[in-house]
Each structure stands twice: as C-alpha cells, then as structure tokens.
Amino acid sequence: MNDRPFDNRAWLLVLPVLAIVLFSALLPLMTVVNYSVQDSFGNNQFFWNGIGWYRELLDPSTDLGSRFFGALWRSLLFSAIILAIEVPLGIAVALCMPRDGWRLAATLVLMALPLLVPWNVVGTIWQVFARGDIGLFGHVVNALGIDYNYTAGILSAWFTIVIMDVWHWTSLVALLCYAGLRAIPDAFYQAARIDGASRLAVFRWIELPKLRRVLVIAVLLRFMDSFMIYTEPFVVTGGGPGNATTMLSIDLVKLALGQFDLGKAAAMSIVFNLIILAVCWVFYTVMTALDAEKQAEGPAKGAE
Amino acid sequence: MNLDWMAWTWETAAFFAAILALLLLMTALAVWRPETPRTGVLGIPTTRGDRLFLTLLGAAFIHLAWIGLTGLDAWYGSALSVLYGIAVFLLV
Helix, strand or coil, X not given: CCCCCCCHHHHHHHHHHHHHHHHHHHHHHHHHHHHHCEEEECCCEEEECCCHHHHHHCCCCCHHHHHHHHHHHHHHHHHHHHHHHHHHHHHHHHHHCCCCCHHHXXXXXXXXXXXXXXXXXXXXXXXXXXXXXXXXXXXXXXXXCCCCCCCCCHHHHHHHXXXXXXXXXHHHHHHHHXXXXXXXXXXXXXXXXXHCCCHHHHHHHHHXXXXXXXXXXXXHHHXXXXXXXXHHHHHHCXXXXXXXXXXXHHHHHHHHHXXXXXXXXXXXXXXXXXXXXXXXXXXXXXXXXXXXXXXHHHHHHCCC | CCCCHHHXXXXXXXXXXXXXXXXXXXXXXXXXXXXXXXXXXXXXEECHHHHXXXXXXXXXXXXXXXXXXXXXXXXXXXXXXXXXXXXXXXXX
C-alpha cells in the first residue's frame, strides 16, 4: 500500500460521461424514487403517499407485500439452485476439457454457442423443446411415464427453467474455470507428481485454491444474472403456473406495465435495486481485496 | 421552479439536493483535504467516499427494516441511520 494521498482531481475529467449518465440513468432513477412516494391515476395525476407503498410492500400480510416476498424468495431460491448446479458442473466440465489440439478448438466453439443465443430465443427453443405434444424433450420424458407438463405442474415448470438456465450459462462458468486452470504453471503439477499426490489431492490443494479468483467472478456473475432473470421464464412459463415461477423482475413488470401501478412498482424497484447494489458492493470489494492480495504476493509467486 | 413537471415533489427534491450536497462536500474535501485510505473493522481499506457510500446504502436498509419490522414512525429509523453513519465514519 503506498502512502501517497489520492489526487482525486482527475475525476473532474469524467464530467462529460457523468452528464450522459445523468440523462440516461440518474434522472430516470430519480424519477423512480419520486414515483415511489406517490400514487398515480390516469391522466398524469399524482398524489402524495409518503412511505405508504414501502410500508405495504414490506408487510407480508398485505397483498403487495405477500406478492413481493413471494417473488423475492422465488428469485433467491432460483439463484441458489442455479449456483448449486452450475458452479460444480462448470468446474467438472472445465476439468474434462482437452488441453490443446483441434479438440480444444471444437470444444470451445461448442461451449460458446449457448452463450451467443439471445435470451428470448433460448426461451423459445425450450418452450418448444419441452412441450409434450411437439417438443422432443417433453415427448420423451412423457413417454418414459413421467408426468411432465411445464404449463400445469409447478415442479415441471421449475425443472424446465432451471435446466434451461443450466443449458444457457454453465458454459460461462466452465470457460472461466478453464481459463483459471490453464493459468496454473506446470511446476505445480510436477511437484504434485513428485510427491505422489492423488488426482483428488491435486484438485483439492492445487486446482481449487488457484481457481478461487475466477470462481468468485463466476459465482457473482451467475448470482446477479439469475437473480435478475426475466426473459427466459417469461417466454417459457409466463410466470406460471399460477405465480410459481414469477421472479422479482417478472412481478415488477406485471405491476408497472400490466397494472400500471407506478407507485407500487417504483417502491418495489427501489428495494430490488438496493439489494442488487448491496451485492454489487460485495462483489467489487471482494474483487479489489483479491487483487490487492495478488499484488502483495509479488511477481515471484504471481507469475501466472 | 415548476415542480409539477414530471410530477416532482419538494420532498424528493430535498432528498436529492441533500445527496448532491453530500457529494459536493466530498468533492471539495477530496480536492482540499486529500486523504489516504485506512483499514477499519471490516478489514478493507476505505476512503471517506467508501464510508459515505456504506452509510447511505446502510441507511436505506435500516429504513426498510424499520418500516418493515416496526409499525413506528420512520423518523426513528432516520435517527438510527444517523447513529449508524457516525459509527461507519468512526470505525470502518
């Protein structure tokens, strides 16, 4: 850590960017804050409501509150399931990937493909693929004697959106982990061979610690993305059956654009936004702490 | 100034004016009283700006928790937030 005081005057150079961000992001955000303390009717009539919407939103016994907490728990559950599947699976895939040659190129292209498909197309693919009548996947599962119908069964609907997300995003975790694995110098593996370390020991004591940095990135990227997920479940299940797959962002759009309850939707947006802001701060702090750690290790060990 | 445009209210205007004033104060302090980051109870180096951010974000969550968990007036939550902010600036 150097002891030189920060010269923050350089920040003045970003004023033009600030002006653009002001119009594209800050003013709309301020509008949302402004709406969240008012009730609106048609014809642009607004009435002061103070913290009324927040009180209702945070009280699970009200209609709005039960909706909000229901969607919040569903979003958190979805993110937890996604992380529990995609992170171990991504590591496993990365460990199985070929190290070089044409097989590596082929694997990389194949794995990058799902990442390049737009969200709504992924949703449409799975919406058709998982249908019992014309979809291959749904038809096969039904033919096996399993009752699977994502428009009627809650478990089927969850299964569909989870497997769809796994299909879409596991590649990202795998590619990040693969990059992390490739960055481990051969000397570590040679030392392990000399010590007669088992494959498991190599994974536990060499690969996993060296993957920590990319895993932090992978976990936080996947958490943020899955927590804010909108398009895929919207296209596949539309939030149904009932409210079973209505995630926070889906509920928010229903509230704001379906019912045009600007005040309630604005209050929900603010709380949603604050949660994401808090997670972003943790993300940023952990990343900078890891960076500082890496720099403190010095060039001798940090050759990768 | 016509606040009816875009349905602005003086309360939100005051809220954002306060935040803007805090940011300007921080800018002025950064220019005339440069500082080095210090490591506090969180174990991470923080500057005044970091502490202000933590104060504002924490204050938002304190207000939400206060509104959600107690039926009492939200101004008590604001008082609690001020105490929290002082603690952040002293300890973090």
